[in-house]
Amino acid sequence: MEKGYKYRIYPTKKQAEHLEIMFSGKRFVWNHFLELNMERFEKKEKILTYNQMSSMLTKLKRANLWLYQCEKSILQNTLKSLSIAYKKFIKGTMKYTKRKIENAARTGKQLGLYDLEKHPKFKSYKNYYQSCKINFTNNNIELKEKSICYTSTGKYKKQNCKVKLPKLKDVKVAYSRQYQGRILSATISKDTDGKYYMSLCCTDIEEQQKYSSGKAVGIDLGIKAFATLSDGKSIENPKYYGQYKDALKKAQKKLSRRKKGGKNRNRQRLVVNKHHKKIHNSRMNFVHQTTTELLNGYDIICIEDLKPKEMLVHKRLAQSISDASFYEFRRTLEYKSEWYRKKVVLVDQYYPSSQLCSKCGYKHEAVRELSVRSWECPSCKKEHNRDLNASINILNEGLRLLREAV
DSSP states (O other), rough: OEEEEEEEOOOHHHHHHHHHHHHHHHHHHHHHHHHHHHHHTTTTTTOOHHHHHHHHHHHHHSSSSGGGGGGGGHHHHHHHHHHHHHHHHHHOOOOOHHHHHHHHHHHTTOGGGGGSOOOOOEEEEEOSSSSEEEETTTTEEEEOOOEEEEOOOOOEEEEEEEEEETEEEEEOOOSSSSSSSSEEEEEEEEESSSSSEEEEEEEEOOOOOOEEEEEEEEEOOOEEEEEEETTEEEEOOOHHHHHHHHHHHHHHHHHHHOOOTTHHHHHHHHHHHHHHHHHHHHHHHHHHHHHHHHHHHOOEEEOOOOHHHHHHHEEEEEEEEEEEEHHHHHHHHHHHHHHOOOOHHHHHHTTTTHHHHHHTTBGGGGGGSSOOEEOOOOTTEEEEEEEEEHHHHHHHHHHHHHHHHH
């Protein structure tokens, strides 16, 4: 099993400058070889393979001596990524997206090779997110632990830790949890809010034995309550965007008044990005805590196979749906279930879970309207809460699908 461990790092001013050189080196090499491949593709010649590009890289470094300041594996990994991107592009169907065609018709632009769907794009220094990948060789990446302490709540925390990285030497790191297994690589990234992070990719991780409860649960996702469980429990929707909306609007208004290309605009841009990052981090924290709690409590989890992109067509609820992060919840639940050896069963999104009576199975089509929050079954006269009834039906359908699969 492979796992990633992400930590925040605090480079000094000199180290941050050296990181910018590494990011620039990655962009330069990617753009140089992308341009060569585009020329060859238009001439109907074979695309350069990774080995060909790797041999040409040596000449490129001799012509541009500043590239020697980059760790060699960063440039090699860039070429591997470009080679994989071109293989995917050539294997796929070469077509223009509907939006590209509409924009070209409106502006009078002539579409070319670069506009084709899934064609690799040039990397720009204007992109606020930058990253580079360093391979682990000869202990060039090493975490140096100095002291251990526990916070007032009893949370494990290591203080004054540093990580040894090639070309950067020792960088201060917030070593919040201990990594496991053997390090394969480290990805250094600069986020949109100007903060630096390090992701360690580790392998040979021992599987942890998790408690088996023998319980199964159905989950109905919603907006009023984020999730309603078939055993009667309910998880409240935190609505993080609503909490930070006013501060974000104020920062965006201030940004719109700043002159383009100015230093003040760039400073304000970081303020706006910090608000967005705060919302994102809050959502991710909620998703991770909720999924871990569910997987610790249940062995079988049945949820609807929702398609949030299709749901965003609903204009009145689009913002609330995107704020609820249903897709991220499902994705996290699925990959964590593999770690914990638990089962996640997906029920078809068109299954009428809200309309069926969980007691007698009668289908009441009038319940289709979202405004109906409770209803009485015309057949067995049982009163239902819309969300709880739906979660029980999702559980029953999920267990049925599981029995059929076996």
